[in-house]
Amino acid sequence: MRKLIPYLIYGALRVLGCTLRFRVEDRCDVNRYPRPLIWTFWHNRLLGIPLGRLHFTPGRTGSALTSPSKDGEIVARVMGLFGLGSVRGSSSRRGRTAIRELTEVLACGKDIAITPDGPRGPMYKLAPGVIRLAQMTGTSVLPIHVHYSAYWELKSWDRFRIPKPFARVEIVFDTLHEVQPTAEGDDAAFEAECARLEERLKKEGRG
Numbered sequence: 012m013r014k015l016i017p018y019l020i021y022g023a024l025r026v027l028g029c030t031l032r033f034r035v036e037d038r039c040d041v042n043r044y045p046r047p048l049i050w051t052f053w054h055n056r057l058l059g060i061p062l063g064r065l066h067f068t069p070g071r072t073g074s075a076l077t078s079p080s081k082d083g084e085i086v087a088r089v090m091g092l093f094g095l096g097s098v099r100g101s102s103s104r105r106g107r108t109a110i111r112e113l114t115e116v117l118a119c120g121k122d123i124a125i126t127p128d129g130p131r132g133p134m135y136k137l138a139p140g141v142i143r144l145a146q147m148t149g150t151s152v153l154p155i156h157v158h159y160s161a162y163w164e165l166k167s168w169d170r171f172r173i174p175k176p177f178a179r180v181e182i183v184f185d186t187l188h189e190v191q192p193t194a195e196g197d198d199a200a201f202e203a204e205c206a207r208l209e210e211r212l213k214k215e216g217r218g
Contacts, residue, residue, distance in 0.1 A: 017088035024089075028062040030176040035067050036183045039153065042068055047117045048153040048187070051141055053212060054129035055169040056157035061093040063157075063182045073122030074098050076109065078130035098123075101130055110144060117148050127212070134169045137209035142201065145190035152190060152208060156183040156215040183215060 041048070050073075052060060064071070074096035077083040087097035098116065100109020113123050123144070127137040145152055160179035165171040174180055188208055193200040 013085075017085055017092060020085070020089050021092040024058065024062065027174070027176060028065070031062065031174060032177070032179045033063060033066050034179060034181045035063065036181070037067075038186045039184055041153065041184045042070060044187075047073070047120055047150060048122050049117075049141060049145055049150050050122055050124040050153050050155055051127055051188075051208070051212065052124075052155040052157060053135060053169070054126040054132075055134070055167075055171045056155075057126060057129075057171075058173060059157035059159070059180050059182060060124065060155070061090065061095065063180065064095075065093070067182070071122055073124065074113075074116045075124040076100060076113065076126075080130070083130065095124070096121075110140065110147070113144055114148055117144075117150055123150075127208075128169065132168045135209075135213060137205050137212065139201070139205055142190055142204050142208065146192055146204075152188040154185040154188055154208070154211050156185065156212075157181070158183075185211070185215070 050060070072094070075087075075090050075098070077087045077090065077097045077099055078101050079099045083099060087099065090097050096116070098109050098112045100112070116123055125141050125144075127141045128135055141152065144150070158181040159172060159174040161175040162172040162178065163175060165173070188211055190204055190208065193204060
């Protein structure tokens with residue numbers, strides 16, 4: 012039965028997606044950007060990304076960072092059905108291996124999608140991995156904001172949001188964020204870079 016769960020989720024999302032009304036604000040002309048990007052958005056807005064991608068960025072391919080847990084395996088399989096690859100890892104498990112695999116995906120010219128407060132939070136708190144990856148690879152970060160006009164909110168750590176049928180889904184591809192290099196051992200400068208991206212995501216990402 013567990014093997015069927017990804018297919019059931021995928022089917023339900025495709026049906027739900029047919030009822031949603033999408034509006035996209037593209038501030039960076041994402042479909043014409045010639046280099047790979049690190050897509051970054053909060054964990055509780057995850058559902059809007061694969062559905063929006065089908066409508067507006069089908070030509071951009073890549074992989075999503077997913078948890079190495081059993082639940083993460085289900086998410087990875089669902090992403091696969093949406094045509095996206097997965098890299099399994101988190102700050103506590105497979106962290107170094109995941110960074111290496113993410114670097115390889117970017118080197119192949121493909122995008123990476125990361126929820127920087129996942130997989131366990133705290134909610135709206137940016138973990139440092141996305142900053143390290145951007146500094147190592149020189150890749151620009153694409154902050155994405157997702158808003159639903161009506162949604163269910165789960166009693167999870169991130170208050171995960173599921174858009175209701177026929178809701179409006181607004182997706183904002185924000186202007187690109189350039190992570191500045193910091194000297195090794197300069198913790199204050201590195202934390203400042205983390206705070207700078209976190210603030211950008213919070214600016215429009217809480218509503």
